Amino acid sequence: MQEELARRLATIEGIFDTGLLEGRGEKEAEVACYYEQSRWAYKIFHSNEGAMHLALSPDGVFDKQGYLGQAREVERLIGPDTESVLELATGNGFNLRYLAERHPHTSFTGLDLVATHVAAARAKADGLGNARFLEGDFHRLPFDAETFDVLFVVESLCHATDLDTALQEAHRVLRPGGVFVVIDGWRTARFAELPAEARRAATATEQAMSVAQPLVIDDWLDAVAERGFEVVEERDLTQQVLPTVRRLERIARVVFGHPRATRAAQRVLPERFLMNGIAVYLMQLTLAGGVHTYRLVVLRR
Numbered sequence: 001m002q003e004e005l006a007r008r009l010a011t012i013e014g015i016f017d018t019g020l021l022e023g024r025g026e027k028e029a030e031v032a033c034y035y036e037q038s039r040w041a042y043k044i045f046h047s048n049e050g051a052m053h054l055a056l057s058p059d060g061v062f063d064k065q066g067y068l069g070q071a072r073e074v075e076r077l078i079g080p081d082t083e084s085v086l087e088l089a090t091g092n093g094f095n096l097r098y099l100a101e102r103h104p105h106t107s108f109t110g111l112d113l114v115a116t117h118v119a120a121a122r123a124k125a126d127g128l129g130n131a132r133f134l135e136g137d138f139h140r141l142p143f144d145a146e147t148f149d150v151l152f153v154v155e156s157l158c159h160a161t162d163l164d165t166a167l168q169e170a171h172r173v174l175r176p177g178g179v180f181v182v183i184d185g186w187r188t189a190r191f192a193e194l195p196a197e198a199r200r201a202a203t204a205t206e207q208a209m210s211v212a213q214p215l216v217i218d219d220w221l222d223a224v225a226e227r228g229f230e231v232v233e234e235r236d237l238t239q240q241v242l243p244t245v246r247r248l249e250r251i252a253r254v255v256f257g258h259p260r261a262t263r264a265a266q267r268v269l270p271e272r273f274l275m276n277g278i279a280v281y282l283m284q285l286t287l288a289g290g291v292h293t294y295r296l297v298v299l300r301r
């Protein structure tokens, strides 16, 4: 795995300016730029319905229904007494829409940094009376303390430029006893054992996806405990996302494996759009090799 990771990094570095992968994802402006430019990539390669996360495939075979997997995990925690739910970084509102349609007596709020995502979420949820979408930053939540019963965030907290502030805000707006579901990717302790070159390739994966402060899962769990959350569930879903990652990786291999295809792609596609290709080209190896992990963590305030 390590040799293959290094070989693929060399391919990438032969194609792109190596500076491209340095210093990415440090500012919210970078994250917003990444999503503005990657908008079409998500629509074409992920889902036309607006999902911006990896599908979950419990039986090991990619199926579009798998994009509902994360919302279904959150749904387990919504009961008859749940009054209000907040999704941080809702994207196009794919998860929230599914939940709001199925729970008409609960009020749902989705917040996202990127104005075009919020506009798309609103348009898609037109007529859904119990869902609202707001533009905003999860480091500075525009809500009173103890407003929500359930909070959730899918593949987005990794973009936090200041994790402690984001956690503090989540804790503030959650009612005592409320739950915060986080579904995301992290480094594993194995990261530190990799030789320098393979570590650089794994870091390139994170940079290509605008991960602001890559963390080892155990350090992240320590950080949430320090913020006053109790971990009530932690589940490894890595195997379940691999079918989607492999599907995307096959496309990246065609683009990066043939110099002509690469040059054509560079001519017509925005830089950040291509960066997505770098991420999936490397990520299949880092996930399958146990360097990165995809998990569901349920926290209670």
Ligand SMILES: C[S@@+](CC[C@H](N)C(=O)[O-])C[C@H]1O[C@@H](n2cnc3c(N)ncnc32)[C@H](O)[C@@H]1O
Pocket (backbone or CB within 6 Å): 028, 031, 032, 035, 050, 051, 052, 053, 088, 089, 090, 091, 092, 093, 094, 095, 111, 112, 113, 114, 117, 136, 137, 138, 139, 153, 154, 155, 156, 159, 160
């Ligand atoms: C991978 S997408 C996931 C979107 C959505 N959760 C889903 O599952 O379809 C990450 C989202 O995080 C949003 N985001 C990144 N940083 C943010 C921040 N500081 N505050 C709010 N949203 C943010 C992006 O605009 C993008 O919509």
